[in-house]
Amino acid sequence: MKVYVDKTKCTGCEHCFDVCPVAAFEMKNIADDPDGSKGLINADETPLEQQWKGKEDQSVYAKWNNDVQKCHDHYKKKSVAVNGSACILCQACLIECEGECITIIDDQGTTYHSIYK
Numbered sequence: 001m002k003v004y005v006d007k008t009k010c011t012g013c014e015h016c017f018d019v020c021p022v023a024a025f026e027m028k029n030i031a032d033d034p035d036g037s038k039g040l041i042n043a044d045e046t047p048l049e050q051q052w053k054g055k056e057d058q059s060v061y062a063k064w065n066n067d068v069q070k071c072h073d074h075y076k077k078k079s080v081a082v083n084g085s086a087c088i089l090c091q092a093c094l095i096e097c098e099g100e101c102i103t104i105i106d107d108q109g110t111t112y113h114s115i116y117k
């Protein structure tokens, strides 16, 4: 199973981290990797266009800074699917992901997306 998080949409709400029974996700502090260049925030198999680039991607950064941080001052993290190979496809994270930004691809190539709303 391949699991990754669209970092351009992740709000840092931690719902995936809380519900996953196999600890597929870890929360990483933005402050430790502000533009994603250290490989902490983008440590899963997230495609390049969905990776966190911090202030280098101003449209994403401004939205995150304005919308997410003003509403959720304590959300200063991004979720990273560090253990996607352990996924049992229970789909709990897909239901709970408020950013609708988790993708899972099973061994047959079927793709599953977040369905929060």
Ligand code: SF4
Residues within 6 Å of the ligand: 003, 019, 020, 021, 022, 023, 024, 086, 087, 088, 089, 090, 091, 092, 093, 094, 104
């Ligand atoms: S679908 Fe996979 S990654 Fe998501 S909560 Fe279930 S086991 Fe964890």
Ligand code: SF4
Residues within 6 Å of the ligand: 005, 009, 010, 011, 012, 013, 014, 015, 016, 017, 078, 079, 096, 097, 098, 099, 100, 101, 102
């Ligand atoms: S549930 Fe979704 S939005 Fe919330 S931290 Fe996990 S990946 Fe990010």
